[in-house]
Amino acid sequence: MKKVAVAALLSTALVFTGCGQKEEVKNIETEKPQVEVNMDESSEEESVENKVDEEVVEEEEVVEEIQLSPEEYKEIGVNELGQVMVMMYHSLGEKNAAYVRTVEDFKKDLQTMYDNGYRLVSLVDYVNNNIDIPAGYSPIVLTFDDGHISNFNVIEENGEIKIDPNCVVGILEDFNKEHPDFGLEATFFLNNTPFKQKEYIEYKLNHIVDMGMDLGNHSYNHENFKEISSEKLQTTLGQVVEMIDGYVPGYEVNTLALPFGIKPKNENVKEYVYSGKYNDREYENIAVLKVGWKPEVSAAHKKFNYKAINRVQSGDGEYQFAYWLKDLENNPSKKYISDGNPKTIVIPEKYQENIKESMIEKFEIITY
Numbered sequence: 001m002k003k004v005a006v007a008a009l010l011s012t013a014l015v016f017t018g019c020g021q022k023e024e025v026k027n028i029e030t031e032k033p034q035v036e037v038n039m040d041e042s043s044e045e046e047s048v049e050n051k052v053d054e055e056v057v058e059e060e061e062v063v064e065e066i067q068l069s070p071e072e073y074k075e076i077g078v079n080e081l082g083q084v085m086v087m088m089y090h091s092l093g094e095k096n097a098a099y100v101r102t103v104e105d106f107k108k109d110l111q112t113m114y115d116n117g118y119r120l121v122s123l124v125d126y127v128n129n130n131i132d133i134p135a136g137y138s139p140i141v142l143t144f145d146d147g148h149i150s151n152f153n154v155i156e157e158n159g160e161i162k163i164d165p166n167c168v169v170g171i172l173e174d175f176n177k178e179h180p181d182f183g184l185e186a187t188f189f190l191n192n193t194p195f196k197q198k199e200y201i202e203y204k205l206n207h208i209v210d211m212g213m214d215l216g217n218h219s220y221n222h223e224n225f226k227e228i229s230s231e232k233l234q235t236t237l238g239q240v241v242e243m244i245d246g247y248v249p250g251y252e253v254n255t256l257a258l259p260f261g262i263k264p265k266n267e268n269v270k271e272y273v274y275s276g277k278y279n280d281r282e283y284e285n286i287a288v289l290k291v292g293w294k295p296e297v298s299a300a301h302k303k304f305n306y307k308a309i310n311r312v313q314s315g316d317g318e319y320q321f322a323y324w325l326k327d328l329e330n331n332p333s334k335k336y337i338s339d340g341n342p343k344t345i346v347i348p349e350k351y352q353e354n355i356k357e358s359m360i361e362k363f364e365i366i367t368y
């Protein structure tokens with residue numbers, strides 16, 4: 001299977017190198033796109049070790065591992081320290097806007113990802129560097145903020161309920177049926193009353209988890225964290241953890257999308273973004289997402305910081321999805337390209353010094 005995937009991607013890889021423009025996008029850091037939030041958070045570099053879930057080292061079934069040759073790595077352009085797009089969506093609606101995507105364009109986005117060699121990985125797998133996609137492909141992560149009804153809408157028809165085929169969950173599931181190798185992964189970041197239809201909250205949250213997708217924290221009341229107290233912060237985060245546990249007992253909420261992309265100014269308060277306690281229940285976030293406007297490095301990269309993960313906004317404008325898709329296509333050496341084996345980190349020799357130290361003992365590092 002993997003060999004087939006490699007062969008299929010080879011032609012694409014060769015096209016990339018054939019017209020590989022070395023012209024990098026310069027100084028984009030200084031030009032920030034217009035969004036409703038405090039983007040200055042993006043400069044924050046907290047050099048903290050990537051917190052991976054060390055206890056969850058599951059015994060995997062023995063599968064045949066195919067190790068590619070250095071020539072094959074080169075041909076495909078394997079780079080497991082490359083950039084990954086963590087997509088940020090909000091609602092689906094009639095017209096495209098800052099945080100709205102039309103149903104048609106959302107479907108197009110998925111097709112574009114699929115056709116360009118992207119395969120879905122979960123946010124947790126991304127931060128744990130557990131990238132299990134075929135050789136030559138690139139991981140992409142989907143996230144949806146605010147629990148809009150357009151993320152998950154249930155329709156009643158003749159006394160039966162069904163999932164609206166034009167809501168995010170319906171679209172993702174249909175797309176996955178037609179393209180099973182794309183995967184079915186997404187994280188829905190929730191506030192109180194997720195997806196609005198109160199009578200179906202329990203069904204919806206359980207359905208998402210049953211389908212292998214994820215639920216994340218977006219604070220109970222969508223507060224601005226800038227001036228918040230540590231007590232209020234732990235309350236609003238803890239309430240979401242408690243709410244989700246009430247609907248899906250035992251489900252671990254360990255990812256957070258910052259409301260408005262804003263962290264507390266006060267350093268002593270800030271630590272409760274990452275872990276805290278509410279009603280005797282502890283929470284710990286292994287991924288904290290900003291609003292962001294650009295791709296993020298691989299979790300195995302020394303610059304990766306789980307406390308401030310960038311996201312790519314949907315859309316066709318500057319510094320949005322279409323822009324970064326093209327940028328990575330034009331600069332394939334920047335892009336995360338998998339070797340097909342989740343247990344190894346394969347990179348061109350020149351990038352060796354960029355590996356995060358903690359990854360060296362957890363993964364087999366192969367340079368070429």
Ligand SMILES: [Zn+2]
Binds near residue numbers: 145146259260
């Ligand atoms: Zn929000």
